Amino acid sequence: PPDPAHCPPRLEGEQAQVADELRNRVVEASFSITLLEGVTGSGKTEIYMEAIAACLEAGRQALVLLPEIALSAQWTGRFARRFGAEPALWHSDLGGRLRRVTWRAVADGTARVVVGARSALFLPFDRLGLIIVDEEHETAFKQEDGVTYHARDMAVVRARMSRAPVVLVSATPSLESLANVGAGRYRHLRLNARHGNATMPEVSTLDMRADPPERGLFLSPLLTGAINDAIGRGEQAMLFLNRRGYAPLTLCRTCGHRMQCPNCTAWLVEHRARHILTCHHCGYDEPIPQTCPKCADPDSLTPIGPGVERITEEARATFPDARILVMASDTLNGPAATAAAVERIARREIDLVIGTQIVAKGWHFPHLTLVGIVDADLGLGGGDLRASERTVQLLHQVAGRAGRAEAPGRVLLQSYVPDHPVMQALVSGDFESFMQQEAEQRRPGFWPPYGRLVALIVSADTPDAAELTARALGQDAPRLDGVQVLGPAPAPLAILRGRHRHRLLLRARRNIAVQPIVREWLSRVRPERGARIDVDIDPVSFL
Ligand SMILES: [Zn+2]
Ligand SMILES: [Zn+2]
Structure with a gap:
């Protein structure tokens, strides 16, 4: 079993203080919520593993939720070095026999530490003493199909039931969690410095209007020059574009x-x-x-326009001698292939990594010094409430892959709107001010986290059935103090899988219980034949 005394780290300064705080929460053995905010490379994982150590010493079980199960290989390796044994794994790809074995081991308490996907929250823990939600801001934690819940919120509920502390971990916490800190509901612990001698990467924008790529290409000369320099020094570079395929x-x-x-x-x-x-x-x-x-x-x-395949084609032509590796969710087949790719990068068999969202996760690439964001503006459109917040979180996470060891890191953002607050926040690294501005924009209109949203999605096999049902919902919308209904309007994805779609959005003040209102509303409306109404509470997608 994992041994808390196997290989404890030597922690100093703020790292030691934060680790002690977390240990105290575990020793108290009561419900509490702590937001652990630490810059990328500050050693958050190493530090929350000390909370796990305290949990093991107390004879209780710990659960760690990762947003991406592909991450578990690197995570498990770090865990094994710290504790001398591997944790139990739980995710949907687990085979039937292993599933039963793990389930039983969790129930009888022999599985001491479980790392897994959000479904691990429903395992029958014998003595749960700690829950950790790594990368708490990740929307991947919210299940998009079937039962709709945000795993972060469910983790809090689970911890309360077990009278255990929950630790939410992020370099760029969600505005939801920061608002809870502000309201005194969450404790807040911070790590402001990178671990060891590593410094924060230097982030700058490349103004694509002033320094455009050659016609038909997508990488500006300044970016390709910087990549050449990095590779020439024997360091690694990464290009990030959050779009699969060749062209959109x-x-x-x-x-x-x-x-x-x-x-x-x-x-x-x-x-x-x-x-x-x-x-x-x-x-x-x-x-x-x-x-x-x-x-x-x-x-x-x-x-x-470019997808990651097209950028790869351009990179192969521009850097003919570079050893290039593509990391995209559709080219890496499962956790084992991802682990192998990460291993090749760590062994310096790769000069240039080109990737989609998957490279943004918590990987540790010690020889990577340059990150180029091919299209920093990509996430800003689309009218999504959290578009700016998410873009900052994602790009900061990608940027954080650079310069995690001795050599300093550099991040270049290709943008047509270099003055946008998102770009400015990334360049200055001042996320606190950025999040305050976000908060001030959302507070007056009671947008989340200052109010609650419920999306009603009407879909039908004919346009008429969808529209009539949506209109009926609009006419019968609740008229209550502090509640407002926006829509109906055709969904941005007006047709999906052959079904015609309309959306309504209910917005309510935070202290209003929305479920009964929605239930009562739906009971008054009869959908047209072939129409269906889906309810999404606290939606993260507005398509
Ligand atoms: Zn034609
Ligand atoms: Zn389609």
């Missing part, structure tokens, strides 16, 4: 036709390596046509 849009140059999904309001994304156009919403795919389906012109279809 295929357009006919002759007639202007755009290749669209037959089932969704969405463009088909070219995946050149697989010779297909595919829909990222419903999975529809078709071979890349040779002629335009509308005007039949041959060779007129043109890819517009």
